[in-house]
Amino acid sequence: MAYRWKNTLSDNDVTDHSLFLNRRQIMAGAAGLGLATAIGGPRAALAQEALEPNSFEDISSYNNFYEFGTGKDDPAKNAGALTTTPWTVTIDGMVDKPGEYDFADIMAKMTVEERIYRFRCVEAWSMVVPWNGFELKDLLDLAGVQSSAKYVAFETLYRPEEMVGQKFPTLEWPYVEGLRLDEAMHPLTIMATGIYGKDIPNQNGAPMRLVVPWKYGFKSIKSVVKITLTDKEPPTSWNIANAREYGFYSNVNPEVDHKRWSQATERKIGGGLFAKRIPTLMLNGYEEDVASLYEGMDMSVNF
Ligand SMILES: Nc1nc2c(c(=O)[nH]1)N[C@H]1C(S)=C(S)[C@@H](COP(=O)(O)O)O[C@H]1N2
Ligand SMILES: [Mo]
16 A cells, blocks of 8 residues: 655755745645546545645644643744753553653654645644654653553643643643554554654644544644553543544544534635635545544544
């Protein structure tokens, strides 16, 4: 199986935005041909068109990060207060080497690459982000996942002195999320540490946040401080807040509407007020890569 969103070029050494764009444009040409051959037809054309990345400005100024407030511009305004150095991630539960892992030590061991992914919020807006990051699998392998583990639980930092939104009970804090182990180990699942070759801005989840491109955005938990391997389905923040509307799986699915709105289309941010809505793709366009994870499962029951 070809991971068509995985660039073969490493952007480790990209420091300059314009250089990045030039290289990306070259890649888009090559990948475009491969994509058209692989799936063909109007759908391929659509998929390609929709993969024009949003600007760094768009991506870092329109955010959901309730720890810093519920307005789309609150995170950019308030997240500057967050201290991200030093940063440790506790990895515990069903692992051979539980402990506190220092972020800098993790980075020294990981292979950071560029992944241009679609990102679809459950609120029906979307963007395309050139993330820099490493595969979550590589981090989990570092800790040594035991065979009894079936799920991975994640936790965001709890630090109300710096995270002003945590002074209010908008959600239960800390923010928590979870994946099935096979979802967590999938090569498309990354820990993002950068955008456009720069350190990831605080408002986007510094210093490292999960990105699961075929699931609604809220699964992609930010500013992770704890990862626990477990044999039970972990609780997740939006499910705790409203179980009727937000399920554990939350796979992007144009055929399964939210209880209060359609999920058939989306508005790509940055296109202005009158930009046309675009169709939402099954599993956010990653169906070929991840549909097998859900074989035999009713996606409208396991939403
Ligand atoms: N800790 C934490 N992680 C979070 C959120 C949050 O409020 N807190 N919001 C989620 C939602 S709803 C979305 S759409 C994405 C937004 O990511 P972005 O701001 O980088 O676009 O982050 C997700 N991760
Ligand atoms: Mo979201």
